[in-house]
Amino acid sequence: MIDLTGCGEALRRDPHPVYARLRERGPVHRVRLAMPGGVWETWLVVGYDEARAALADPRLAKDSAKTGYVPLDEQLIGKYLLVADPPQHTRLRGLVARAFTMRRVERLRPRIQRITDDLLDAMLPHGRADLIDSLAYPLPITVICELLGVPETDRAEFRKISTEVVAPTDADSERAATVRFAEYLTGLIEDKRCAGPTGDLLGDLIRTTTEDGDRLSMDELRGMAYLLLIAGHETTVNLIGNAVLALLTHPAQLAALRADSTLLEGAVEETLRWEGPVENATYRYAAEPLRIAGSSIGRGDDVLIGLAAAQRDGGRFADPDRFDIRRDTRGHLAFGHGIHYCLGAPLARLEAGIAIGTLLDRAPGLTLDAEPGEWLPGMLIRGVRSLPVRW
Template structure:
């Protein structure tokens, strides 16, 4: 089996990886690759094989335990839920899971709706996407005037970053700084070094945690996590708080930005499906699930490492190898989803792996779904003539194979 260099496919792969994944799948579910960043890995492109890998205890998350290597993120920020295995993972997840129940997330709906309405007011007035800016004051932002906007800048980014900042108790004035750090963390462009990103995040979060400890109990998630104790008295150490806050800030908005923007892009590109949704918003849950299956915001799950020599669907993977589970590729496996290249909001997309599977299933899935539902319905109701801007250049796709989406989405109404 030859090693497949994904970087050789160039910009075409970044814009639309699905034909390439289909070609790989035709010759087997597991392939030895070089990622676009040049990392040797084993990529899983079949649905059932991906689902099995996500719960395989031989594929671990803690690279240090397997190779002895300590990544810069671990050194500066600490190990978060995506970088540890049981029993550490079990302990950490137990301490934080209570803050992300469906009931607690649902209680956020009125605030999410309020922020959404404020952002749509600002969009309608041709102002920058910022909650509270209804166009009555402030300078115009990167939106292009009334009737035209970059939906990412004006809406899809500011909504989830404001929600997660408010939830954690982080000043929303710092959101542009977080955006720069976060973008470089998940889809590096070279604008900032890895050291600058993690040093910036780490120093900021340490100061924020110390301020909250000094201020005493407050009504925000980070304060609650600082005060959280398990029944046996266990609580989160500073490094664990820092790492968890980092994960929540990055994962809590990056994926939702792209879920909102991608779903809108797909609907606007499929007029019949958009018309069906406008006629019956009862279809919205199904629309969002189909968007997650068809072009979800996480292309491949974060790294796993073979703790021993592993047979994956008949392919021998040596101990210490990086294993990438192709969540996006799995959503296009015809063995699981009929006619998978068709965006069909009437299909039953249950069983997709967009939020993962097993013990690392995304904690924030209920919040992402809630934000997407409120955002998309409100947007379509507010702008009945919303359309993709025909006068724009081709999209700028996020680099790499972790986060899937575009840096902008120009629209008109």
């Protein structure tokens, strides 16, 4: 057992040295972590090959009910893709994939560009701003709320709730936020049921059916809306923020991108590898005893797959701590791997590319204005609360 509870703020500020020391000792460890609800013991996978294999291993279940434990969000919200295994996962993903198509995402391109331009029109005359508040947050929250049909008047409250859910300050506030979220989503779904066809994604999910008449239940609709709203904006907020921070603290890389805009896709992908917005995949549970890299995992044990740790594994990526937008990043795990690969990956990439490219084009003198704000707490989301910039 490796006790990481003493790492505290160091693990929050920069977990990579900690993960590097763990990788030197082996790819899998039993660790003790400080979490909002107290101390938690789990298996932590830090090696790339082991993480990639674990992400696709059917013996590592996402449905914790198989171990007799149902987490808070599932109790209050309902079943959703990240806490389901086949055949239930297959059914749920099939239903949402009918509404959340690549064609629908690509049709959003002009709207994403328009929102980005409007946000920069409001931001740029001031000469300085917090980039999280001014661009990185409002862009994806506007896109996902418009896509799902969340009223504009609800979005400020939604931000407070969702941030507390993904990066809770303590167990009580996390529970309160989850209760509020469940109540809100129930009301939103009922309103859309009564309104008839609305043309938005949530309205389509309410009405979508398979050939055999299958459709999502209320609990499943609430769970799907919860997942799409949380995953559809929190991750993209921090992808944009982390990318801009990485570029501003690596001036040679920023200069290369400014000189050659075709490197933009590489900059987004390298950010996903080097400082992706998801530090660790959500918990998996051993449905049966198994071994990972020689470690014996007992039935019912928690397994935390370290995405940030795996993507700094020098056995997979040469000189892994170097931020290099020309790097071949194929095979990175920022969006997961296997059947739980992120359904929203194309939308996240599209939003990040448009936001970063347009920002750099319209703010040629962009630079840091002060130290970034604190890194978010917890082991799930990796990003800063604020990013002061000027131009």
